[in-house]
Amino acid sequence: MRLGTYSVGGETFYGAFTQEGAIALNAAFPQWNSLYDAIASGGLDDLIAAAENGRITHTGVTHEMVMPNARRILCVGVNFPDRNAEYKDGSAQPKHMSLFPRFASGFTGHGQNLVRPPENHTLDYEGEVAIVIGKAGRRIAAGGAYDHIAALTLCNEGTIRDWVRHAKFNVTQGKNWDRSGSIGPWLVPFTDPAQLDNARIVTRVNGEVRQDDTLDRMMFPIREEIAYISTFMTLLPGDIIVTGTPTGAGARFDPPRYLAPGDVVEVEVEGIGTLRNGVEDETI
Template sequence: MKFATYSSEGATYYGAVTDAGLIALNDRFPEWSTLFDAVQADGLGKLAEAAEGRPVTHSDVTYEMVLPNARRILCVGVNFPDRNAEYKDGSAQPKYMSLFPRFASGFTGHDRPLIRPPENQTLDYEGEVAIVIGKGGRRIKQSDAYDHIAALTLCNEGTIRDWVRHAKFNVTQGKNWDKSGAMGPWLVPFTEAAQLDEARIVTRVNGAVRQDDVLSRMMHPIRREIEYISTFMTLEPGDIIVTGTPTGSGARLDPPQYLKPGDVVEVEVDGIGILRNTVEDEAV
């Protein structure tokens, strides 16, 4: 079963996603005001039980960023071998992973527009799998890492490329423009290793494949990401790790092909779904 945050007729809900529509579950769990609260309480199983046999409550909905009040989002950069080669700096596989923070305000939901700001038009796409931590911990061993994942979702880690070059040692300002990226459409509970170990990620722009790779080729696998990150910080339920994007972003094409209004970007992983977004200029 899948779970989403969505709005309908001016109200925001969380609930179960079915082929027929969505089943609001807020009323069944007043102690969990958001889907984030349910994740923190290890409540996805209870949500699934509550949804069984209940009728669809909403069919005309607007998807929101799946965990709009997520407190901590860490992104892993340059995590596929071909992506590392794109930099053409002769560097070998790095010993340690690159990390940077993103904030929930930088993401919108499925079928919503990515926003291109007037200050710069180098809006780029990055299709990725995101994992949601369900069980916290510190210094987590790789052999135990998957036990700490509650759910999976998809991310288009939209980036204003010129703004990642504003400083020598960080990319934060290019990665956090309001609604420049998307996350969703929903959470898929993590139940077996094959959901990640056998996953293929594909990103399309206007129907043309731009990124296509398998997670098993990551230079720093997800087990290692959890181990490494939990070495310096205690992971908490609801934390999100955006695991890395394959080669093929618009900035690395010749010539570069950045996103423009009217474009449609799709990020797809079998077993999780499709995250689809259009592109619009910010209204100022």
């Protein structure tokens, strides 16, 4: 099952995607204005059941960010051993994970262009798996963390690199440019630990493999991410955790290989799908 948000004819819908088209579910669930609202209310199973018996309502749709009104998006930084070494600062694996917030306005959907702003052209890519929380929890034990995951998706956590260096203790400025990243193409319900434990993430730029690694090499596995984050905040249904990117981002090449208009970035994980985006300059 593939659930997401899409637009067609100037209207936005949430529903399910098939090879033939999209199945709108808005009319069947008027109590929920968005996919986020449905998940936040515990309605994921109801959506799946309705989609299984639904009929195609639209074709030729435009994919939007899977949950455009997601309230909380947390990202884990520097979470692969080779990624830590890329910084060339001689540091060992950190004791605790690095975290930063992103906002929904910084993401677009599958098939749409990432936007490079005129203020700075160091737009970079970071392919990642993102998880969507489906069950609330505080101080969640790592052993039971997977019980709190509702669905999986993919993220290209686009970054304006020069702007992450504007301050001493945060990277927020470089991580939240409008439509600089993407999340999608859809949500896949989480039903089996193997969906994460055996996952391999590959990022390509113009067909060239730039990132290729497996989630079992994370310095802070997803179970630990959920446990750690839920220590200081109650995780709620609909929260998104972007779990970390492997080595191979454009900034780490010599010279750096940043994205430019006309480039195509693909983030792929078997069992979830392929998130594909072009690049364009912002029109002002």
